Amino acid sequence: MTAIPINGNAIAGRIRARVAREVALLKRQRDITPGLAVVLVGDDPASSVYVRTKARHAQAVGFTSQQFLLPVHVAETELLTLIQALNIDDSVDGILVQLPLPSHIDRWRVLEAIDPSKDVDGFHPYNAGRLAAGRPALVPCTPLGVLHLIKTVVSDLNGLDVVVIGRSNIVGKPLAVLLGDAGCTVTGAQLQTRNLPDLCRQSDIVVSAAGSAGLVRGDWLKPGAIVIDVGINRAIDSTGAPKLVGDVAFTEATKRAGYITPVPGGVGPMTVAYLLANTVSAAVSRRGFQLSLDHEHDQVRSSCRRWQDCAADLQATT
Numbered sequence: 001m002t003a004i005p006i007n008g009n010a011i012a013g014r015i016r017a018r019v020a021r022e023v024a025l026l027k028r029q030r031d032i033t034p035g036l037a038v039v040l041v042g043d044d045p046a047s048s049v050y051v052r053t054k055a056r057h058a059q060a061v062g063f064t065s066q067q068f069l070l071p072v073h074v075a076e077t078e079l080l081t082l083i084q085a086l087n088i089d090d091s092v093d094g095i096l097v098q099l100p101l102p103s104h105i106d107r108w109r110v111l112e113a114i115d116p117s118k119d120v121d122g123f124h125p126y127n128a129g130r131l132a133a134g135r136p137a138l139v140p141c142t143p144l145g146v147l148h149l150i151k152t153v154v155s156d157l158n159g160l161d162v163v164v165i166g167r168s169n170i171v172g173k174p175l176a177v178l179l180g181d182a183g184c185t186v187t188g189a190q191l192q193t194r195n196l197p198d199l200c201r202q203s204d205i206v207v208s209a210a211g212s213a214g215l216v217r218g219d220w221l222k223p224g225a226i227v228i229d230v231g232i233n234r235a236i237d238s239t240g241a242p243k244l245v246g247d248v249a250f251t252e253a254t255k256r257a258g259y260i261t262p263v264p265g266g267v268g269p270m271t272v273a274y275l276l277a278n279t280v281s282a283a284v285s286r287r288g289f290q291l292s293l294d295h296e297h298d299q300v301r302s303s304c305r306r307w308q309d310c311a312a313d314l315q316a317t318t
Helices: 010-032 045-060 074-090 107-113 125-132 141-152 172-181 196-201 266-284 306-316
Strands: 035-041 063-071 092-096 161-165 184-191 203-206 226-231 233-236 242-245
Touching: 010 045, 010 141, 010 266, 035 045, 035 074, 035 233, 035 266, 045 063, 045 266, 063 074, 074 092, 074 107, 092 266, 125 172, 141 226, 141 266, 161 172, 161 196, 172 184, 184 196
Parallel strands: 035 063, 035 092, 161 184, 161 203, 203 226
Antiparallel strands: 233 242
16 A cells, blocks of 8 residues: 555645635725734744745735744833734734744733734634634634645545644644544544554544654554644754654555655645635634625635635635
């Protein structure tokens, strides 16, 4: 058996194209241009790359894109003042504060300061609580992207066994909720979980977001399993050059899995694509209206809709 790669780049590209059509429609029918503000504190190289990537894609789909680059020693009060200004700026529909933040800044105080209706990362406790309670919410982008990738290869998730390795508020916890809502039987695991290989062998879908290079071995997998690798780890190749690797031992896994995401080119592009989709949703829902797409009898996504509703809108892109 040789696993079929799930091409996150291609799927994300189709989502971005759909978002661009929605943005054009917003401009034409409502004279509204969605605005995304990205805040970066410090000059961490990886974070800087992420911010530039997000800004580039935001501009490509027609957003108004603003970047705020603050020095690493900026006072927390100054950062909070900036967020408050963005909260009341009606031209800004989405606010993203790039993580991680320097140790002298309280991450939760910053995330909680963002207007929940502009929280396109889905990290505000208001949105997290509503998601957990089964209420409409802005949902974190990476879990949305993971679920979309899974749905491209299996349409009915009811009754499937899933193990999610990693319990972060950014990926593991919200993804477990989304998969459970979709009908899966979900086991949450972590690096310290006993019998982790056996849990994986019993699972139809394995998602690893533990941040541990090569954690999931090929012989951990049920033959034909769907494997989603969220991990992004820096390593050195045989020539001494730096490279990115996932949590899954990719070569081993391809010999047993049915479908697998590569790193890079799997989950990462989907995260950015859903950031854009969330921003359009926020732009629409903040203004309290829906927008019909030309000749499609469809509506621009609202942030008041769960993933299952968003998936129906995006089905044509997969």
